[in-house]
Every structure is written in structure tokens, then in C-alpha cells.
Amino acid sequence: MIDVSLRLKEGMLFRKGSPNFSISQIKCYHEDEGSYETSIINAPSHIGTHIDIINKNNKIDLHRFMGRGILIDIPEYNTKTITLEQIKNKSSVKQDDFVFFRSSWSNYLGCEKYFEHPELSFEVIEWLSNMKINMIR
Numbered sequence: 001m002i003d004v005s006l007r008l009k010e011g012m013l014f015r016k017g018s019p020n021f022s023i024s025q026i027k028c029y030h031e032d033e034g035s036y037e038t039s040i041i042n043a044p045s046h047i048g049t050h051i052d053i054i055n056k057n058n059k060i061d062l063h064r065f066m067g068r069g070i071l072i073d074i075p076e077y078n079t080k081t082i083t084l085e086q087i088k089n090k091s092s093v094k095q096d097d098f099v100f101f102r103s104s105w106s107n108y109l110g111c112e113k114y115f116e117h118p119e120l121s122f123e124v125i126e127w128l129s130n131m132k133i134n135m136i137r
Contacts, residue, residue, distance in 0.1 A: 006106060008047070016115060018044035051135075067134055069098040074118070081121045095132045 012021040022042045029035050051060070070092050074082055082101065084090070093099060101120075108114040120128075120136075128136060 008043075012109065014047050015044065021047060064134060067096055067098055068094070069100055071100050071102055074101055074103045080116065080118055082118050082124060083121045084123045084127055087124070093128075093131055093133065096134045097131075098135050098137065099128060099133050100137045
């Protein structure tokens with residue numbers, strides 16, 4: 001199991017221009033329920049793990065969300081682009097795998113550098129596409 005969770009904190013910003021993550025407490029009342037408190041969570045869709053879908057009418061079979069995962073560590077990089085050369089365990093990647101890249105970039109969360117995150121090079125995207133992997137995270 002690969003844990004991709006991130007502890008959320010009040011005020012976190014994940015994408016410039018989006019609202020910050022926030023949690024607020026409110027008091028509510030309903031004649032059948034009486035008085036109670038509840039939480040309101042405000043989070044943009046680009047927070048944490050999510051699925052980008054080009055066409056919102058696409059339906060994805062839930063079985064696509066289960067399968068073997070491969071972890072690719074990219075511990076050090078000096079450029080903004082992650083290249084095929086930096087992937088040391090290429091032979092471990094198989095068709096239908098979930099491919100997870102671990103760069104420790106979340107360490108920069110809260111800093112301006114966070115927004116200068118690394119991206120996969122075209123050659124890496126093409127290679128993963130040719131491998132017919134399931135998903136990239």
C-alpha cells in the first residue's frame with residue numbers, strides 16, 4: 001500500500017488563484033434535531049489526490065481504481081523536468097500499473113518554491129503511454 005495522504009492545515013494553498021483550505025464551525029438548528037454544531041470544509045478540487053478528466057461526461061469503471069502500484073523515487077533533481085534517465089526502476093513498470101512518483105516536493109508546501117514543481121518530460125509521458133499503464137500519481 002502506498003500512502004499518498006497529506007495532513008491538511010488551515011490556510012494551505014495548493015494552486016495560485018484558488019481559495020485556501022479552511023474549516024469552520026457553525027451552529028445549526030432544526031426543529032426536529034434541536035441545536036447542534038457542524039463543520040464546513042472549504043477545499044478547491046486541486047487539493048490532494050484527485051482524478052483529472054477531460055470530458056466530465058466520461059464514466060470510469062471503478063475497477064480502474066484498484067490494482068498494482070509501482071513507486072518511482074525521484075530523490076534529487078536539478079531541473080524542472082523529470083526525465084526518463086532519472087527513472088531507475090523502469091523494468092518494474094508493467095501494463096495496467098498505477099505509477100506513483102515520489103519527489104518529496106510536498107516539503108515545499110507553504111513556500112513559493114512549491115509552485116515551481118517538477119513536471120514529467122514528454123519522453124516520460126510517451127513511455128508511460130506506450131507501457132499502457134493505468135494511472136499516474
